[in-house]
Amino acid sequence: MARTPLREPVAPEIGHTAYRRLREGIASGQFHPNERLVEASVATRLGVGRTAVRAALVRLDQEGLVTLEPNRGARVRLISDREALEIEEVRATLEAMLARRAASRATATDLRDLRLVVVEMRQRVAKNDAIGYSDLNARFHHRIWAAADHAIASRLVGSLKSQSIRLQYQTILRPGRTERSLREHEAIFEALKAHDPELAEESMRAHLAEVQETLKWAIDGLRHAPTWLPG
Amino acid sequence: MARTPLREPVAPEIGHTAYRRLREGIASGQFHPNERLVEASVATRLGVGRTAVRAALVRLDQEGLVTLEPNRGARVRLISDREALEIEEVRATLEAMLARRAASRATATDLRDLRLVVVEMRQRVAKNDAIGYSDLNARFHHRIWAAADHAIASRLVGSLKSQSIRLQYQTILRPGRTERSLREHEAIFEALKAHDPELAEESMRAHLAEVQETLKWAIDGLRHAPTWLPG
DNA sequence: CACGGACAGATTGTCGACATTATTGAGGAT
DNA sequence: ATCCTCAATAATGTCGACAATCTGTCCGTG
Numbered sequence: 372m373a374r375t376p377l378r379e380p381v382a383p384e385i386g387h388t389a390y391r392r393l394r395e396g397i398a399s400g401q402f403h404p405n406e407r408l409v410e411a412s413v414a415t416r417l418g419v420g421r422t423a424v425r426a427a428l429v430r431l432d433q434e435g436l437v438t439l440e441p442n443r444g445a446r447v448r449l450i451s452d453r454e455a456l457e458i459e460e461v462r463a464t465l466e467a468m469l470a471r472r473a474a475s476r477a478t479a480t481d482l483r484d485l486r487l488v489v490v491e492m493r494q495r496v497a498k499n500d501a502i503g504y505s506d507l508n509a510r511f512h513h514r515i516w517a518a519a520d521h522a523i524a525s526r527l528v529g530s531l532k533s534q535s536i537r538l539q540y541q542t543i544l545r546p547g548r549t550e551r552s553l554r555e556h557e558a559i560f561e562a563l564k565a566h567d568p569e570l571a572e573e574s575m576r577a578h579l580a581e582v583q584e585t586l587k588w589a590i591d592g593l594r595h596a597p598t599w600l601p602g
Numbered sequence: 603m604a605r606t607p608l609r610e611p612v613a614p615e616i617g618h619t620a621y622r623r624l625r626e627g628i629a630s631g632q633f634h635p636n637e638r639l640v641e642a643s644v645a646t647r648l649g650v651g652r653t654a655v656r657a658a659l660v661r662l663d664q665e666g667l668v669t670l671e672p673n674r675g676a677r678v679r680l681i682s683d684r685e686a687l688e689i690e691e692v693r694a695t696l697e698a699m700l701a702r703r704a705a706s707r708a709t710a711t712d713l714r715d716l717r718l719v720v721v722e723m724r725q726r727v728a729k730n731d732a733i734g735y736s737d738l739n740a741r742f743h744h745r746i747w748a749a750a751d752h753a754i755a756s757r758l759v760g761s762l763k764s765q766s767i768r769l770q771y772q773t774i775l776r777p778g779r780t781e782r783s784l785r786e787h788e789a790i791f792e793a794l795k796a797h798d799p800e801l802a803e804e805s806m807r808a809h810l811a812e813v814q815e816t817l818k819w820a821i822d823g824l825r826h827a828p829t830w831l832p833g
Numbered sequence: 834c835a836c837g838g839a840c841a842g843a844t845t846g847t848c849g850a851c852a853t854t855a856t857t858g859a860g861g862a863t
Numbered sequence: 864a865t866c867c868t869c870a871a872t873a874a875t876g877t878c879g880a881c882a883a884t885c886t887g888t889c890c891g892t893g
Contacts, residue, residue: 387672409873409874409875410874410875411873411874411875419847420846420847420848420849421847421848421849422846422847422848423846423847425657425875425876426656426657426660429657429660429661429664430660430661430664433660433661433664433665434664441618441854441875441876442853442854442855442874442875442876443854443855443856443874443875444855444874444875454753454754457752457753457754457755458754460699460752460754460755461696461699461754461755461758464695464696464699465692465695465696468691468692468695521688521691521692522685522688523685523688523689523691523692523762524688524691524692527692527758531754640843640844640845641844641845642843642844642845650877651876651877651878651879652877652878652879653876653877653878654876654877656845656846672845672846672884673844673845673846673883673884673885674844674845674884674885674886675844675845675885
């Protein structure tokens with residue numbers, strides 16, 4: 372059976388440019404949480420029409436990145452600490468399921484690629500390159516989703532991930548985290564390689580439990596030294 | 603801590619009427635799968651402007667009920683059999699998680715309401731009222747989501763449910779299904795009443811495994827006697 | 834007869850204008 | 864001094880029109 376691609380090959384969708392740029396702007400922090408997104412201003416700033424901005428806002432609202440209130444406009448959604456933890460919890464549940472499936476279905480190619488990622492991870496850890504490690508981390512998980520071949524779950528997990536971007540760069544700053552994370556990834560890889568669904572699910576669950584812990588740590592850190600102020 | 607409401611008290615959102623009516627129309631089968639949704643036609647049919655229809659389509663696309671291709675318009679999305687099963691699988695995973703949480707957090711009010719639902723269910727089964735039973739089934743699960751107090755997961759599960767509506771009315775037609783379903787719900791209720799997270803998760807998982815089986819049965823049935831034809 | 838290009842109809846994408854609605858600030862009464 | 868009223872302002876919601884794009888058909892050519 373042909374494997375379903377994670378992203379449709381051709382799906383540029385509507386209001387694409389405005390949507391992507393707004394999304395990018397929110398993710399990168401150009402638009403701060405709780406900031407009002409006035410359609411006209413955003414339109415001129417992005418160099419598109421108000422209609423496109425509108426479509427983008429509706430989509431981002433549905434996606435959970437902005438809140439849209441009738442007659443009151445749009446704001447960049449501030450993901451509360453509680454929501455961030457809830458998101459991570461759901462992500463853990465779904466990724467555990469995906470890991471289980473991936474263990475049964477992973478092809479030789481999947482395993483080869485995952486092995487490459489793990490090898491590169493070791494190098495990044497040795498070089499203390501946390502940013503590079505973070506990218507590899509994303510690639511590792513993404514590869515597992517592909518191997519699991521579960522379009523619905525993959526889409527949901529990807530959507531969840533984009534919502535909690537705000538805290539992503541905080542979590543990798545925890546001292547000693549990357550080393551432990553590497554070991555967890557190695558364990559997951561070994562389970563996949565052994566085609567052991569039970570073990571794969573369990574090691575993924577353990578990994579994401581650690582991530583949750585780190586997230587709590589990051590939240591506590593931010594609580595005492597916020598990088599932004601509501602305004 | 604105040605429990606997060608499942609739906610915000612005041613959030614009529616934008617393009618609300620068009621969105622709701624289109625969604626209703628798709629769910630009730632007025633718009634058939636794969637049917638083209640021409641903006642102008644839908645607008646006149648629903649008695650709203652094209653702009654509202656557009657916003658509704660974008661939202662429904664994000665939600666997965668319609669597909670939106672650039673310059674080629676919108677179609678009612680045909681959920682493939684495979685996707686339907688995937689959706690059910692994810693739903694099972696998330697609802698199992700929610701049941702676990704609900705077991706720990708269910709209040710006396712939650713349990714009283716659930717008990718009422720179960721009692722009513724028995725009466726509907728006795729009367730062979732499959733439709734009424736189906737409504738109660740929705741109420742039962744909804745109540746558990748509320749008790750679990752997990753906004754993110756609840757939203758996702760609700761969204762998933764709306765996507766697989768097409769087969770909903772097929773599954774309840776299976777002979778003897780309602781009786782078994784009732785017993786499964788009773789088991790879940792008992793687990794929640796006992797505040798046993800492990801048992802609640804397990805009985806919910808068992809229940810949804812049965813639902814998955816029934817779904818497969820319904821799909822096989824439709825394959826031999828489709829109620830609609832692509833056109 | 835098959836194939837390909839051009840034309841016509843239909844539909845979507847985008848923009849601007851106007852109506853509707855919330856918000857803000859000043860002014861006055863208590 | 865505080866609160867209420869009400870107008871001014873800004874932003875959103877909606878509509879119609881035009882341009883860009885796609886689809887299907889017809890006709891000419893090989």
